[in-house]
Amino acid sequence: MNRQRSLRAVFLIVASSFATFGQLGIPPDEDRVHVGDVIDLDLVGGFEYDWRGTLTGDGFLDGLDQFDEQIFALCKTTREIAAEAERVFGKTLRDPKVVVMIVDRSKRAVALIDGAVRNPSRFSLRRKAHLNEIIILAGGLTDASSGVVTIFRPANLRCNENGGRDNASQTLNIKITEILSGKAAANPQIFSGDLITVERATPIYVIGAVANPTPIYAREQITVSRVVATAGGLTKDADGSKAIIFRRDGATTRAIEIDLVKIRRGESVDEIMRSFDILDVAARGGAKRKFPPVAVTEENKGSRVTDLPLRVIE
Secondary structure, three states, rough: OOOHHHHHHHHHHHHHOOHHHHOOOOOOHHHHHHOOOOOOOOOOOOOOOOOEEEEEOOOOOOOOOOOOOOOOOOOOOOOHHHHHHHHHOOOOOOOEEEEEEEEEOOOOOOOEEEEEEOOOOEEOOOOEEEEEHHHHHHOEOOOEEEEEEEEEEEEOOOOOOOOEEEEOEEEEEEEEEHOOOOHHHHEEEOOOOEEEEEEEOOOOOOOHHHHHHHHEEEOOOOOOOHHHHOOOEEEOOOEEEEEEEEEOOOOOEEEEEHHHHHHHHHOOOEEEEOOEEEEEEEEEOOOOOOOOOOOHHHHHHOOOOOOOOOOEOO
8 A cells, every 4th residue: 555655656746747748749740640630731822732631541642633643641740741742743833832731630549548547548649648647647546556557559550750650569568666767668658549558456355343344456475464454453343263264266265264363473374365365354242254245346347448538638
């Protein structure tokens, strides 16, 4: 818990550095054309060759067919497209000057962040954005975070730095600690279509006569006594000699009797808890639970992608 709070605190500090981040994005004339963009082409001094539209499935300007040669635009900058248009127009016109602009970027594929963040969201990217900014804009990490982020990049939705189209899908696995330590490779630029998942740690459930019955997200081995301490310790009416662990083994569930009093005295082994274990501490005068409870949590309810808010980064 303390580790998670410290991670969130560091992210809040880092967030302050983004006050002028929009000024550090790609200049409009260096932005590359993506699938779904609406492009405006203006021939200076005339209007008969002006054009506005989108791309064909092959990446050419769709409908600009006054000349024999098509103009390829996918993953090109507006300057590069203008230069190519001037070359093509120059076969017929004398010294043409062309201005190209991207007038609508709203149809680009969105980037999605889900998992152990406070506000799972979709993002329409209009400028450069990196992983740490996306996490901050999603409200930061929750206590359920495992400290690992997975980025899946579908094929054919992004442009690389050299102006080419990335045709292969990619999966990146990144540790939050590496982002905080300043490793550049651990804080990649996020592209349209990226699917970001902040992985959840597997929970251990603590119920019964403890101060704070709660799921505990362990990122390392944790013992029964430490789990009880993390849940706030025993209540006044707890019977520490009557605790039980319900553990799932394949298709069956077995019960492991635990005596917290003997563990505290060093007379019994402090059992290592496993993912999805349920530790139930009985109250004084009460009986041990015979069957495990059914745990329903936010983690296993799931969410629909279309229900997530859409935010614009520009």
